[in-house]
Amino acid sequence: MKIDILTLFPDTVSAVLHESIIGRAAAKGIVDINCVQIRDFTENKQKQVDDYPYGGGFGCVMMAQPLKSCLEHVMQGAEKLRSRVIYLSPQGQPYTQETAKRLNRDYDHLVLVCGHYEGVDERFIEACVDEEISLGDFVLTGGEIAAMAVADSVCRLVPGVLADEQCYTGESHWDGLLEYPQYTRPENWEGRGVPEILLNGDHARIERWRRKQQLARTRDKRPDMFAAFEPQTEEDRKLLRELEKEQGRKKLTGPVTYRAASGEDIPRILEIVQDARESLARFHIDQWQGAYPDAARFEEDIRLGQCFVLMHGADIPAFFVLSPLPEPGYDAITDGRWSADLPYCVLHRAAAAKEYRGSGAAQALIRCAEEQARAYGLKCIRVDTHRKNKPMQALLRESGFRYRGNILVDSEPGHDPRRQAFEKILKDKK
Numbered sequence: 001m002k003i004d005i006l007t008l009f010p011d012t013v014s015a016v017l018h019e020s021i022i023g024r025a026a027a028k029g030i031v032d033i034n035c036v037q038i039r040d041f042t043e044n045k046q047k048q049v050d051d052y053p054y055g056g057g058f059g060c061v062m063m064a065q066p067l068k069s070c071l072e073h074v075m076q077g078a079e080k081l082r083s084r085v086i087y088l089s090p091q092g093q094p095y096t097q098e099t100a101k102r103l104n105r106d107y108d109h110l111v112l113v114c115g116h117y118e119g120v121d122e123r124f125i126e127a128c129v130d131e132e133i134s135l136g137d138f139v140l141t142g143g144e145i146a147a148m149a150v151a152d153s154v155c156r157l158v159p160g161v162l163a164d165e166q167c168y169t170g171e172s173h174w175d176g177l178l179e180y181p182q183y184t185r186p187e188n189w190e191g192r193g194v195p196e197i198l199l200n201g202d203h204a205r206i207e208r209w210r211r212k213q214q215l216a217r218t219r220d221k222r223p224d225m226f227a228a229f230e231p232q233t234e235e236d237r238k239l240l241r242e243l244e245k246e247q248g249r250k251k252l253t254g255p256v257t258y259r260a261a262s263g264e265d266i267p268r269i270l271e272i273v274q275d276a277r278e279s280l281a282r283f284h285i286d287q288w289q290g291a292y293p294d295a296a297r298f299e300e301d302i303r304l305g306q307c308f309v310l311m312h313g314a315d316i317p318a319f320f321v322l323s324p325l326p327e328p329g330y331d332a333i334t335d336g337r338w339s340a341d342l343p344y345c346v347l348h349r350a351a352a353a354k355e356y357r358g359s360g361a362a363q364a365l366i367r368c369a370e371e372q373a374r375a376y377g378l379k380c381i382r383v384d385t386h387r388k389n390k391p392m393q394a395l396l397r398e399s400g401f402r403y404r405g406n407i408l409v410d411s412e413p414g415h416d417p418r419r420q421a422f423e424k425i426l427k428d429k430k
């Protein structure tokens with residue numbers, strides 16, 4: 001790759017581009033970077049490169065002639081090269097990694113023209129420039145910084161400049177994503193560790209973690225890029241599904257307590273009910289699919305002192321309604337029987353917020369309900385759930401409840417009244 005940079009500050013630009021990685025590539029002859037002084041091509045004694053703008057206004061404009069002569073000079077001997085004349089301009093197309101890839105792929109000679117002052121005579125652009133590139137939507141005093149950015153980013157794609165192709169194919173912007181987070185020694189720095197997964201040497205898991213991080217940080221830092229990203233592989237699609245599930249998830253980071261709900265908690269309770277309603281609908285479970293349970297129901301539960309909210313810091317991750325009174329509908333149990341004729345309480349309404357799913361909030365809810373049952377002086381808890389509500393059934397079973405038979409509830413007209421009945425006898429606390 002040959003790059004000619006036409007500038008009024010060739011020493012500064014050359015010094016920067018002949019440092020470090022690009023400088024070493026130039027020393028090896030892998031890239032050839034020349035910075036050419038535009039002023040050397042003026043045709044006036046004063047070596048003047050700019051003049052006042054026609055029509056008046058502030059500043060000066062770079063004249064077309066020195067630029068054209070300078071360009072003709074660098075084009076000598078370049079006949080066989082695939083050349084591209086680029087004017088760095090705030091009016092150009094915004095520069096991206098895709099542009100860098102294209103310039104590296106399609107050309108072997110780039111001429112980068114740096115303007116200064118108020119810019120360059122429009123007729124030079126019309127007559128000589130193939131393409132205008134902007135470093136971004138802001139204005140620099142000259143094109144040099146933009147030219148250096150283009151030269152650097154194109155040169156590092158030239159084979160042999162970096163140690164391996166993977167050095168740039170895994171980086172931010174290569175395939176529409178940002179790079180994963182990087183760490184180096186020491187393993188513990190100012191109390192901050194390195195993610196455990198990077199220390200275990202399991203390369204397949206590390207690769208997967210890194211790809212997921214790429215997707216997650218692009219989503220978080222550059223939603224615009226993320227919206228345009230098209231997953232190419234089944235693995236990407238799988239990771240995206242995982243991220244979607246995890247999004248907004250909260251963890252239980254401290255103790256979970258519970259308290260009696262007040263009227264002020266009703267909006268939050270209804271929010272949790274709505275989460276549960278939507279989740280049940282997704283699984284085609286005909287439970288809570290009508291108006292029940294509504295605000296009036298919870299007002300009544302609160303008035304009776306039977307509604308409780310779990311507290312995690314100031315957050316309410318779940319609620320439950322536990323009644324110490326027997327439920328007449330439970331007497332007519334079919335396909336089984338209750339295990340004991342003990343006084344019991346009934347877990348009527350309970351749910352955890354969707355952002356706490358998988359956090360242990362549901363298990364905490366059952367623990368709190370058991371504590372409240374003991375507070376009522378009762379050792380038996382009964383509860384019913386829809387026969388299709390497998391997640392609730394699983395939670396009950398893992399919490400020590402037993403399936404006891406089937407019952408019918410007073411459901412709203414048109415909704416399935418059949419429920420499975422579960423029971424747990426609490427052990428005495430040691």
Ligand SMILES: C[S@@+](CC[C@H](N)C(=O)[O-])C[C@H]1O[C@@H](n2cnc3c(N)ncnc32)[C@H](O)[C@@H]1O
Nearest residue numbers: 088089090115118119134135139140142143146
């Ligand atoms: C002060 S600017 C001229 C801006 C011009 N008057 C305009 O408003 O479009 C001087 C030179 O800096 C360079 N330049 C300024 N902003 C740039 C950007 N965002 N990207 C690339 N080059 C830029 C151009 O080469 C330009 O000729």
